[in-house]
Amino acid sequence: MLHTHAPSLNETFDIAVIGAGVVGCAVARRFALAGAKVIVIEKGSDILSGASKANSAILHTGFDAPPGSLELELIKAGRAEYLAIRDRLSLPLVTTGALVCAWNEAEAGKLDAILAQGRENGIAELRALSGAQARATMPGLSERLVAAIEVAGEHVIDPWSAPLAYLTQAVALGARLLREAEILASAFDGEWTLATTVGEVRAHAVVNAAGLYGDVVDERLGFAPEFEIRPRKGQFVVLDKAAFPHVPCIILPVPTEITKGVVVCPTAFGNVLVGPTAEEQQDRTRATVETSELEALLKRGAEIVPALAGMPVTAVYAGLRPATESKAYRVFSRPARRAITLGGIRSTGLSAALGLAQHAERLHAAFGAGFTAPGLAPEVTLPNLAETRERDWQRPEHGEIVCHCELVTKREIEAAFESAVPPGDFGGLRRRTRAGMGRCQGFYCNARLAEMTRGRLSTPLAADDGDEA
Structure with missing residues (x-):
């Protein structure tokens, strides 16, 4: 279940992940698979609203990473896990x-x-x-x-379906997503109380995966500056x-x-x-x-x-x-306050995300708290957006073609809104379906998309959407 308002204060999470970019989504999945009660706190109205929405979509090998670096280790680990799980999550590889x-x-x-x-x-x-x-x-x-x-x-992958799959699997395991929730302040008294723009969240531990605001979030968590975005x-x-x-x-x-x-x-x-x-x-x-x-x-x-x-x-x-003063990843663990920072994750973040999640789980183990894994991971099947595999328009009974440039069907758009992690804004819908991303950039399909998404997005496509009862 997704939340647009903070949970009740009598509910305490094991892990609060700050930031729903590709790293935050991967971290949420990793801890949910371990059995943790997870909440993801996102400043934007949808996942991937920051640095993660724009990248070259390359699954790197790490051949040019600094030898012996944490970045190299995590790229290799993340790549290996992506290749191991991609078929189960219906993720493409070109x-x-x-x-x-x-x-x-x-x-x-x-x-x-x-x-x-x-x-x-x-x-x-x-x-x-x-x-x-x-x-x-x-x-x-x-x-x-x-x-x-x-x-x-x-190789080349779909840069948006991968993190969506990670978070979808986390949600299937009980994780929560809190949108439009900026971290304003915090207090730690053995547990974290995070003040956000939509209320307070309590958690035993926090993982800062805030990307472009990683240093700002560290400061709001009460830590002395150790890097600068x-x-x-x-x-x-x-x-x-x-x-x-x-x-x-x-x-x-x-x-x-x-x-x-x-x-x-x-x-x-x-x-x-x-x-x-x-x-x-x-x-x-x-x-x-x-x-x-x-x-x-x-x-x-x-x-x-x-x-x-x-x-x-x-x-x-x-x-x-989110570049910093250093080419290296800026990763910090603070066991006394049960906080982990995954900062300065630049162009290799898509490849390293699953490796970073593994690393965060290892760092958290030093905090002394363990979880009971739920058993088999739930099945997650995402719609295919890659041209190298069968698309929905090629299947029977897909209904109307809404976006003719990218051959996006009505069934795909409806499925996005009915999914476990529905889009919160138009950018999120585009990333889930490719609607409006083609040659005409929405010139022909935006009117139909506005009609279909009325009342469903944080910022409506139609000018009068907000006036409707």
Whole structure:
């Protein structure tokens, strides 16, 4: 059961997870599977309303993570668990592989070190390629390519269905989701009392997975600052589905000290993504798109894969990553106050989320409290949004096609609202169904979607929705 208001004060949870991004959803699932009574406290009106809603959707191997780092350990653990559970949760995997491409001699000179680092990190599926060999692997690459490294294990997943599945399984085990609930203050007297914008929540332990507000939440929990969120904006261009056949694998750049760089990659939804940029800013809420940067991304994409020149653009968007003063994950455990902080989880968070959840459970074990696991995990089956598997429109009796660009059926939209974790806003509905995400960006389907969602979303699509009795 989902809550829009805080539970009664006489109800105390084992674990309060702050933040319903991909990490928070994974943590909720892990503790619910262990038998804990879990509540997830989310500032937004839906899950994935912060940094997690905008990413490149790559399931990383960790080949380029810092050797011996916590990040590497958790990427590998998270990836392994995703591969182990994805069939049970009906989650897609597009087996693309990746090429780390050097476009000049200076970049080519760094490939040996990247290859050595990948092998030190325990990634065996790496292969050095000449420019000609790489173009034989992917014929559409520019003739300018000097050399490359093939990373066979890098793949593409659905970035929104994965965390939704994690939280759905947690809810099936009794977890609660509290939306539009910002943490305002707290008190600890052996148990936590969390003051939120919709009331108080009591819990034996807290896990701060607040992403872009991780440092702010730590402060409101009464902890001295140990890291500072420095938002990093990434802008993306989504190319039309006609681009998809030209990009069969992920094209990665030679990374710098600041960023992994601009990626050209296929998506699970049949498009091609170009981005992100890496721009520091102070604003934690607004991620604007800039024409000059988007034009630069389009130019860069066409330089890498010439067939992308002039390809129609389906969408542009920008997201913020919770970067900090350090490249490392900012993970802290405070056993005396039964609090865990999972901060500074940047571009590898989607891959590492399940590993971070495992790590949080290990840290919590030091608090001295155990749980009784409920037995078999409940079955969770999510609708498939990936173009590599059968979609609902291809099945009989699906009813009306509401969004013709993305072939979203009425049955899918109704199922989203009837699910254990229904959408709280239009962005949440889009992420659950792809409605309005296609070539027309909702121009043709938004009126019908407004009619279907009347009274069901925190901010209505129709201007007069709030006037209805």
